[in-house]
Amino acid sequence: MSEHRQGPVRSEAARMDVLHATARLFAERGYDQLTVEGVAAEARVGKQTIYRWWSSKSALVADCLLEGLLLPGSFIPRDTGDILVDVQSWLDEIFQVLGEPSGQSLMLSLLAAAAENGDVGRQLRASLGASSILSARFRAAVESSNLRADAPLDEIVQALVGTMIFRTLSRSEIEPHTSERLARAVLGEWVRA
């Protein structure tokens, strides 16, 4: 009854080879040095096998992101009971990574990919935005009355992540107390003693 397709089926091995090669080269050389030809060579795969399933190099990157091959295991915010402190140390950790050249250039590459390709952008939102671990921490804080129930959680997350992105793009140096000021600026209003 069902619709049957004849012929060979997509090779999962080839698919993963391509994605791993993409991730490897992306991390090594960055987004704009990434080439489809290079990925094909690294993955020992025909170029056509890439173009058959992905429309462009940015689609490759989006898919890698989806498979979790690009971002290191998310930064998990601590839970000391004090949301302000936890967000501060979360920001510190991130600024730490973005302070290193490799961390910075990985982020810039991701942003370049996101600027070029909507799927990468949306994927990035999924990783860093409302559905992220940070969001979960905020919801927990609301639960435990550490945050006011009417706090605009999405906007707060976006403001924090957006600041990181803006600072990365604008190559801002990290000054002392940045995390503290930022956390207080955005969260201060909504924290309960």
Next chain:
Amino acid sequence: MSEHRQGPVRSEAARMDVLHATARLFAERGYDQLTVEGVAAEARVGKQTIYRWWSSKSALVADCLLEGLLLPGSFIPRDTGDILVDVQSWLDEIFQVLGEPSGQSLMLSLLAAAAENGDVGRQLRASLGASSILSARFRAAVESSNLRADAPLDEIVQALVGTMIFRTLSRSEIEPHTSERLARAVLGEWVRA
């Protein structure tokens, strides 16, 4: 005694032709469709004339940004005396522009250029960050005691601009009351009745 140079000096006409051509093509086709060859043709200029004075296409874009050829005349926040209201309407205006395809893709192209080239990024900070008109409005609000004197102005500006950038990159739809919630999230703490 002094160092004399023979021959004609740099042609200002050629310089502006190049920058205008860059701006035109950037706006029309976006950053990654922009090519040095295309700019040279559009400006009716030899390629070498471009490479003599600029190091890459991203340097061209950075220079255009500096000359104010890319961003439409800055959004000037109103001054009704109520900073919260003024920031809200400023955000509304911006979200309006970013809601249109042309505004969105101009912004995405700028972000792509900034991700690729530090000068563009720093230039972007100069246009949108601490030295921006929005910052000036905040300082005025502090002056008039509409904002607390200890408000972390830079962080606030970064949070607002960063949110815009994050939402653009992640292709977020603009929902009603976004501006209101965002302004309150970030400014609430620091506004004085």
Next chain:
Amino acid sequence: MSEHRQGPVRSEAARMDVLHATARLFAERGYDQLTVEGVAAEARVGKQTIYRWWSSKSALVADCLLEGLLLPGSFIPRDTGDILVDVQSWLDEIFQVLGEPSGQSLMLSLLAAAAENGDVGRQLRASLGASSILSARFRAAVESSNLRADAPLDEIVQALVGTMIFRTLSRSEIEPHTSERLARAVLGEWVRA
């Protein structure tokens, strides 16, 4: 005792579909535009079905030639009793066909195929050379004493056919009286009053 095979035997339908598709595409587009993939599609046959039975596209063409699908029904020389006249009008007919673009390009394609593949070349010899209808006419002329018994028939046929091939390859225009001069040049010696 004998070697037995199980399973279905070669499909004659598929075989003819392939050969007809080859002949059609060969005539339409010429030899070097001919592709195995195109033949498979035109014949609605899997590529493997072609590769199972033929080793290359030139083998396909050789087979078509063998089946008589490429050359239009051979040019049959008249028999007026005067071999010189008959050869002349045979040459006229052929030069006529080779004068038209379609005839010329069919011939050129055949020559390309023959240059690439020995089987095609040998097949061409079988069609045009010693075993051809022209040869038969010569033998008849010898029989009826219209040609000397010691006439080197093979060399004469080769000289006539070879001239046609050379003129085709070199894109020579056909001038008036060519047939007459050629027939006399090659045959004159051997004709008997």
Next chain:
Amino acid sequence: MSEHRQGPVRSEAARMDVLHATARLFAERGYDQLTVEGVAAEARVGKQTIYRWWSSKSALVADCLLEGLLLPGSFIPRDTGDILVDVQSWLDEIFQVLGEPSGQSLMLSLLAAAAENGDVGRQLRASLGASSILSARFRAAVESSNLRADAPLDEIVQALVGTMIFRTLSRSEIEPHTSERLARAVLGEWVRA
């Protein structure tokens, strides 16, 4: 007054590098193994430099032929005073070369190129046809009354060369006395004691 073009002029060095590389690869590997990419690599030249000046690989071959880089110094017929003998030994020499695999495959490659590209074909005619050294020998024979004045020289040359081509394409073995029979078949009529 005259039309001046600015800018660099075609590089003669690059031109000759390309042609020599083409000739080398053509002789080594034959026409259908010849690739534009391979020529570019061998000549250490950008592909675009080839495509800028030649339309296809067959145009490269035609140009090589024109520059005399493909055919070994023409076979020069002897002049013993007896045209029949001289043509015979000329044919022997050629059949000798075409008997060797390398000579045969060079010829087949040339024929393939000629079948594909009219310029190659016309060039081949210039090298082997009416303007050839063989033709000159025939004219000398007419001069010295060794050949009848009304002998159709062009047709005779074409018949001889055409036979060689046909025999090459059809992979005919060379039998003893072929040259003799062929020379007599085509020339017999016109030779004077």
Next chain:
DNA sequence: GGCTAATCGAGACGGTACGTCCCGTCTTTAG
């Protein structure tokens, strides 16, 4: 009737070469 093996269509696979676009450098002529 069930089993085995070869056929068929379709088409994914690793590759090679295509012809084009653009890079950044170099070369030429004009002013």
Next chain:
DNA sequence: CTAAAGACGGGACGTACCGTCTCGATTAGCC
């Protein structure tokens, strides 16, 4: 010495086919 024009060596693009392989369905002979 600058400028335009544009040829140069090079690298990547996205496409077309190559010849091999894998898949599910079908079909012919054998037990």
